Amino acid sequence: xxxxxxxxxxxxxxxxxxxxxxxxxxxxxxxxxxxxxxxxxxxxxxxxxxxxxxxxxxxxxxxxxxxxxxxxxxxxxxxxxxxxxxxxxxxxxxxxxxxxxxxxxxxxxxxxxxxxxxxxxxxxxxxxxxxxxxxxxxxxxxxxxxxxxxxxxxxxxxxxxxxxxxxxxxxxxxxxxxxxxxxxxxxxxxxxxxxxxxxxxxxxxxxxxxxxxxxxxxxxxxxxxxxxxxxxxxxxxxxxxxxxxxxxxxxxxxxxxxxxxxxxxxxxxxxxxxxxxxxxxxxxxxxxxxxxxxxxxxxxxxxxxxxxxxxxxxxxxxxxxxxxxxxxxxxxxxxxxxxxxxxxxxxxxxxxxxxxxxxxxxxxxxxxxxxxxxxxxxxxxxxxxxxxxxxxxxxxxxxxxxxxxxxxxxxxxxxxxx
Numbered sequence: 528x529x530x531x532x533x534x535x536x537x538x539x540x541x542x543x544x545x546x547x548x549x550x551x552x553x554x555x556x557x558x559x560x561x562x563x564x565x566x567x568x569x570x571x572x573x574x575x576x577x578x579x580x581x582x583x584x585x586x587x588x589x590x591x592x593x594x595x596x597x598x599x600x601x602x603x604x605x606x607x608x609x610x611x612x613x614x615x616x617x618x619x620x621x622x623x624x625x626x627x628x629x630x631x632x633x634x635x636x637x638x639x640x641x642x643x644x645x646x647x648x649x650x651x652x653x654x655x656x657x658x659x660x661x662x663x664x665x666x667x668x669x670x671x672x673x674x675x676x677x678x679x680x681x682x683x684x685x686x687x688x689x690x691x692x693x694x695x696x697x698x699x700x701x702x703x704x705x706x707x708x709x710x711x712x713x714x715x716x717x718x719x720x721x722x723x724x725x726x727x728x729x730x731x732x733x734x735x736x737x738x739x740x741x742x743x744x745x746x747x748x749x750x751x752x753x754x755x756x757x758x759x760x761x762x763x764x765x766x767x768x769x770x771x772x773x774x775x776x777x778x779x780x781x782x783x784x785x786x787x788x789x790x791x792x793x794x795x796x797x798x799x800x801x802x803x804x805x806x807x808x809x810x811x812x813x814x815x816x817x818x819x820x821x822x823x824x825x826x827x828x829x830x831x832x833x834x835x836x837x838x839x840x841x842x843x844x845x846x847x848x849x850x851x852x853x854x855x856x857x858x859x860x861x862x863x864x865x866x867x868x869x870x871x872x873x874x875x876x877x878x879x880x881x882x883x884x885x886x887x888x889x890x891x892x893x894x895x896x897x898x899x900x901x902x903x904x905x906x907x908x909x910x911x912x913x914x915x916x917x918x919x920x921x922x923x924x925x926x927x928x929x930x931x932x933x934x935x936x937x938x939x940x941x942x943x944x945x
Contacts, residue, residue, distance in 0.1 A: 556584065587642050601643075671700075711897070740829055798816065799817045864905045
């Protein structure tokens with residue numbers, strides 16, 4: 528079986544086991560995510576590679592090196608997906624890593640171990656902890672996370688789901704690390720681009736310069752007063768929706784000013800809802816729930832936005848006589864990619880005769896965890912039509928193999944093997 532045929536079959540099998548029309552669903556620490564890990568494990572056996580899972584559930588597939596005591600070269604990505612998402616987000620990076628190991632296994636033996644990491648629970652939509660699987664691997668999660676954090680669809684704790692999947696949440700409670708950054712030579716993640724830049728540039732791959740940091744409020748709300756839509760004058764209303772609308776417009780204006788000044792930023796209000804069982808066309812809404820996701824490559828912009836958000840929420844709450852509760856926040860720092868890794872990927876692309884451009888990553892990726900731990904890290908984007916986190920993701924297999932070949936050539940050059 529050729530590597531091309533193997534990848535094509537694996538993408539088809541992943542889509543089949545994950546089918547949840549429209550699109551695919553692989554919930555973090557759910558049976559379908561575990562089935563995807565089992566699929567990779569079986570393929571590793573067929574190729575003749577070693578594999579193991581850590582206490583958190585991350586899967587490591589390894590081609591042994593000549594000296595197994597030296598730092599390991601790593602690649603990897605995640606296998607979970609958003610609900611009704613696409614089949615390539617995360618999975619493309621895992622299969623690219625499998626392709627690389629299969630090619631390297633044909634010899635000569637590398638000087639050090641080369642490992643593919645299939646990471647658990649990257650998609651924050653399931654558990655409100657960013658980069659959950661990779662942060663857990665480095666012992667970075669809050670120690671109460673296993674028993675405090677609950678999955679969005681079940682309301683059950685991370686500990687419950689980990690135990691059900693056959694893993695041990697005690698490592699999180701103890702802050703036990705599964706990975707030592709000093710034992711990792713470099714880490715590269717292959718991932719589909721989640722925007723239109725490569726499509727518009729007509730390039731099959733991109734070399735990422737850095738990952739935007741973020742501030743996220745998953746459970747924000749505004750509480751006013753539910754009253755009669757016809758009988759209550761404007762000045763007597765405590766309208767939660769109008770307060771929310773003013774907040775959104777004010778934040779967007781700040782975004783426009785920031786962008787005009789040349790600074791990097793994106794802002795998303797992902798949910799903006801009232802409860803139809805309590806509100807209706809003849810009622811002034813007294814409660815609004817919303818989510819907020821702000822991202823930037825600049826830590827100063829993140830800090831300034833956070834201050835502006837807090838002040839604006841307080842001003843609107845007083846003005847409209849409502850209560851604005853932003854709820855708990857999560858924050859991820861920006862993660863610049865290692866210049867040497869970027870240059871290595873660019874040179875590998877040139878060696879392979881594959882066009883590429885450099886670009887930032889608007890989406891968060893597990894690679895940011897490795898970079899934050901001081902591991903030389905990089906990301907290789909694959910052109911992807913129709914965006915991401917939706918059933919219409921479309922990645923051509925030819926583009927996938929461009930990325931897989933560049934990843935393999937980068938590893939060969941770094942390892943100084945033919």
